[in-house]
Amino acid sequence: MLSVSPVFFYLFAGLAIACSLLVVFKKNPVSSAFSLVLVFFAFAGIYALLDAHLIAAIQILVYAGAVMVLFVFVIMLLNADAPSLDIARTSAALKVAILAGCLAMLAFFVVAFKRMSPPAPLGPYTAEAVEAAGGNTRVISQLMFSEYVLPFELTSVLLLAAIVAVVAIAMRNAKKPGSAGKEA
């Protein structure tokens, strides 16, 4: 399935797994957020190896670049110091439970991947067809603004509704004297 150099795949996959573990185990929320940035970066690397350059660029631009900066900003601003799971101080029963859970999940994935049916046929969008039609970016944009224009527009309506809701909630708080929404 993978036609790319396995060295780079394992490099990025290993980085993604290691950093995901760091996200969970780091005690400080800001360090966790920095680790999450690296996870997104590793994902982008894997996408780029699969020749999905547009998705790779957007992954970094949107997730690593914008969403995570916002996350870090909020964490720093709120100074969130919620105590996370401290592995050294948990009880023995919990440790066993965590270990058993991890093993069960691993077993589940192994069985699931082994029993998985062969991959479905690719349909009209094979690598050669996409290349002939002018590359990844062109094909995705054409599909997005023709066949899938309704779902695309509906997504933007959903986002707009979310923005309006957030502003409404913020304004409601701002009306009360001495509330937090004012200085923003």
Place this chain on the structure above:
Amino acid sequence: MIEFSTAAMLLKVIGVLVVLLQVVPIMVWVERRGSALMQNRLGPNRVGPLGLIQSLADALKFIFKEDPIPGHVNKFYYVIAPLVALVPAFMTFAVIPFASSIEINGTVVNFQLAELNVGLLYILSIGSLGVYGIIMAGWASNSKYALFGSLRSTSQMISYELSMGLSIIGIVMAFSTLELGPIVVGQTGSLVESAARIWPGLAQVPFLEHIPRWGVFIQPLGFLIFLTAVFAETNRLPFDLPEGESEIVAGFHLEYGAMKFALFFMAEYTNMFVAAALVTTLFFGGWHAPGLPHLLDLAGLQGMAREWVRILLEIATFMLKTGFFLWFFVWVRWTVPRFRYDQLMNFGWKVMLPLSLVNIFITGVLIFYGVI
């Protein structure tokens, strides 16, 4: 015996790296002498002719200085933060074309390190990673002023990245590609080429057909928004709030000294160079110089000599345009005072963002009617 294309690639990489590294000391000198010029004083003039070697002396000082790590910092992030700031700055230049192509013994050599089909998005995404260096530095320093600096830099970046991305949508629409090479090639045509099909009278106007189809002529509003956003992106005055010497001492790099501080310095100037090169590429025709073929014809050059002279003149054109915008950065820094924090936010969200949306709309209408 390595292949010719590999050797050409290596030469290009080395050349670009050397130029990028040389830009920093030269720009530091230009900035110090330039600011002195504007403030009616002399600036550094003791080390070497016109003080040109001052930057070298400073670099030596940075290297040999003691480099202590304060006891109250988060050591890991404190040490890697300068690198996180510097590396994206160098990475972004990889997709910028600095001359057109030349054919040597049947192999076409492009003067661009990586021809990425999402070049423009690559620059935006890698450029947005640079802010993590500043955030890490401010947070790991464990000092109030430094933390203020990084908080300011995050909110500034959130406000300006959006307008910056939207302002170049117009360029992408006009040239219908995300690759920087074809964008420059698209700018080599004539400005009134498509408009003349609607109004044939335009073709009769003398001189008008010689105006190139540069981004700045077909996207004037997009250019202004992009230029403003670039100042915020590179943390230069009037948007240098993360540093803000007179408000928060030195902001995010307050706790840094010696070479680690110098790395932040290098990151800022490299970012400036990439930003200037990007403005040149997107809005001023990159390596394109109008009338260059005529000039070569007049000189009577033939064959390979002609090709090499053309490439050299194109690189010179690119450097000249980029150099102008580098000077523009210095010029603005010593002319315009710093924005206040709330002014910056208002300007980003209430002026730049609506304007960039208007720009996209206007561009769409113009393309629909075939004007550009």
